[in-house]
Structure formats: structure tokens, C-alpha cells
Amino acid sequence: MRMQLAQILRKWDGKDTAPLEHAYSSFATEPDFTVHLVELCEIEECERGATWLLKHYVAKSRSGLPEQLAARHAAFAPKLTDWEARLHFLQYFEHLQIPEHLEDPLRQMIDSGLTSENKFVRAWSHYALAVLAQRFPAHKSHAIETLERSDACETAGSVKVRIRKALEKLKV
Structure with missing residues (x-):
């Protein structure tokens, strides 16, 4: 699943969200979905789409990430380079547990x-x-x-x- 997500995120044009919505509906129920997204946020060419999917996940599930995963993601957030990735992070920031x-x-x-x-x-x-x-x-x-x-x-x-x-x- 991680490789498939990475491929989708690398190909994403940054505009049409249909591929991301399809990825979400295909993988969101998988046990390591959010783990893979947090990992993919740490790859520059995937960060914008991965944070979009995390934002979508938080909105749909009405919950944040597990504490350790939220800590890992928050620790990396200052290194996000794409302005949209930073925006997405800021938009779901209140749903993350911050150590x-x-x-x-x-x-x-x-x-x-x-x-x-x-x-x-x-x-x-x-x-x-x-x-x-x-x-x-x-x-x-x-x-x-x-x-x-x-x-x-x-x-x-x-x-x-x-x-x-x-x-x-x-x-x-």
C-alpha cells in the first residue's frame, strides 16, 4: 500500500483531488494507512498530497492521529517545504496531540x-x-x-x- 500511495502522490498534479479521494476510499480502512501517510509527508515530492490525505482523514474520522504518530508528524512538520503542505498541517493541527x-x-x-x-x-x-x-x-x-x-x-x-x-x- 505504501508504494501505491507514494506513486499516486508523486503523480498528483496538485489540482484535481479525484486521485486523492480515490486513494482515500481505497486505503483509509487499512490498519497502517495513517502511518504510511506520515512517512510519506517526509518525502518532499509526496508531502503536499500526503498532508491533504491526512487532513481529509482527520475531517472524515473526526479524530487525530495516535499519540506517537502525531508526535512523529509534528516533529517533522517544521521541515515541510511546500506551502500547501504547511497549510494542510496547520488546518488539522488542533486535532493532534503535541508533546x-x-x-x-x-x-x-x-x-x-x-x-x-x-x-x-x-x-x-x-x-x-x-x-x-x-x-x-x-x-x-x-x-x-x-x-x-x-x-x-x-x-x-x-x-x-x-x-x-x-x-x-x-x-x-
């Missing part, structure tokens, strides 16, 4: 996304900052300050909406 030792590298990844030229990465980085602050409350006040500053300066409407959702998440 304490990964807080700093993930915070650095998220912080770099706060100023991304890509408005989607920027928006979801703000939301991920709130998720991280919820999990590791020692930095909650700093996260709120950062989000409030960004809300005052941001011009893209879609980013402002996500910043406000992040602020709501922390102020509740």
Missing part, C-alpha cells in the same frame, strides 16, 4: 507563518498559535497580544476572520 518537547519548534514554525506572504498560511498560523497557547498556557498572554496586534494590522479579510476565531478560542 511538550515539540512546543518550541512548532512555535517557531507557526511564528514564521504569521508573516507569510500567503494569506491562507498566515490565517491558519494565527489559529495554530491559539491552539498552541491553549495546550501550553504559559504563553497564552503573549499569544493574545500577538493576535490582537495582528488583528489591528492585518488587511486581508479572510486572515482577520481566522484571527478573531483564534482570539475567541483563547478568551473563552
Whole structure:
């Protein structure tokens, strides 16, 4: 299955999701499906499609990854090179269990996304900052300050909406 998934991901054009949806319906019930996807995220030419499939998996199953697998994936996430792969990771980040030792590298990844030229990465980085602050409350006040500053300066409407959702998440 891993080789078949890798082949599908390498051939994916990045636009038509039908091949990925077909791969999902073919393999999602296999016991090592998510293990293979996490491994494939670590291969540059597969990362965009593998993270898309992980995002799809999280949305469909309404659950994250097992703790050790989530830790492995989160440890590698700062090395993702494709902006869409980073975006996908940020979009399902709140469903992952994050061990304490990964807080700093993930915070650095998220912080770099706060100023991304890509408005989607920027928006979801703000939301991920709130998720991280919820999990590791020692930095909650700093996260709120950062989000409030960004809300005052941001011009893209879609980013402002996500910043406000992040602020709501922390102020509740």
C-alpha cells in the first residue's frame, strides 16, 4: 500500500483531488494507512498530497492521529517545504496531540507563518498559535497580544476572520 500511495502522490498534479479521494476510499480502512501517510509527508515530492490525505482523514474520522504518530508528524512538520503542505498541517493541527518537547519548534514554525506572504498560511498560523497557547498556557498572554496586534494590522479579510476565531478560542 505504501508504494501505491507514494506513486499516486508523486503523480498528483496538485489540482484535481479525484486521485486523492480515490486513494482515500481505497486505503483509509487499512490498519497502517495513517502511518504510511506520515512517512510519506517526509518525502518532499509526496508531502503536499500526503498532508491533504491526512487532513481529509482527520475531517472524515473526526479524530487525530495516535499519540506517537502525531508526535512523529509534528516533529517533522517544521521541515515541510511546500506551502500547501504547511497549510494542510496547520488546518488539522488542533486535532493532534503535541508533546511538550515539540512546543518550541512548532512555535517557531507557526511564528514564521504569521508573516507569510500567503494569506491562507498566515490565517491558519494565527489559529495554530491559539491552539498552541491553549495546550501550553504559559504563553497564552503573549499569544493574545500577538493576535490582537495582528488583528489591528492585518488587511486581508479572510486572515482577520481566522484571527478573531483564534482570539475567541483563547478568551473563552
